[in-house]
Amino acid sequence: MPTPILVVDDSVMARKMLIKALPAGWDVEITQAGNGVEALAAYRAGKAEVMFLDLTMPELDGYGVLETLQAEGLNSFVIVVSADIQPLARERVKQLGALAFVKKPVDPAQIEAILREYGIAL
């Protein structure tokens, strides 16, 4: 069965870049969200076994999504994908339950390595 994954970014191009960087042959069902509110709706609909989450977004940002998921009992592999490369940003998202932090522009090899590290079937 394909793995439901959710790609969250306010930029259509950024979502495209991320989707292109996913491992070839990974059997996935991709849902896209343009902000944190849409992301939570998709998450609640069971579309996010793995979530790729941007931080800087209108409506609800990535931190807000992580806080909500944490409050509700996080049950998703969240990989934060962000241009914010401050060490503190990385620390904060980890504290909020994100598994990993990937900087933009995304490196396909890094994404594959993270997925393998956490034993996500590719």
Add this chain to the structure above:
Amino acid sequence: MNDQLLLTPDQRDALQEVTNIAMGQAGAQLAQILEVFVQLSVPRINITESSSIATSILQLVGTPQSVTAVRQAFSGTLRGEAMVVYDQNGCRDLADLMGYEDDIDRDSERELLLDVGNVLVGACLNGIAELLGAKLSFSAPTIMAEDVEVGRLINPQQLTWNYALLVEVHFTLEVRDFTCHLMTLMPEESIVALKSALDAFMENL
């Protein structure tokens, strides 16, 4: 407005994302200098006729207030002007953060604003240029206005081009209210060159 200059929705989205990536680098450098966490904004993009540039800048900065601005010219694949606009309290706060006591003199304050402006402009524009395969060089930063009302920052009559692309990002420090805005102004031919570079970037995705 000349339709050829308008950004398509795809081009706008791409420019916003490229700017977002570049400002992440600029913000990280600012954070390192000031030793505080810097909050990044979603970049705002606007093409404007030069006659309405003052109004557009006022909209971007928000409430009318007195500001101080640093400018820097860039040339190469794209040419134009980059400006960093500090609000009234911003200058004072910046001095505080850098560890100056109350006795900072006017010259040291100017130097500080120029230094921070230079770091932000360099990191942000070089970041954009690098992603788009463009090459830029910069003039030394200069103070373009001190304590002027934001609507009067630019005199449209002094601009030599008819249109400008405003790319606006702002940085907010968590520890206090310091905000500064970075904007770029580009003439028509650079807007056209930027559009082609964005198209090429998207085609290669």
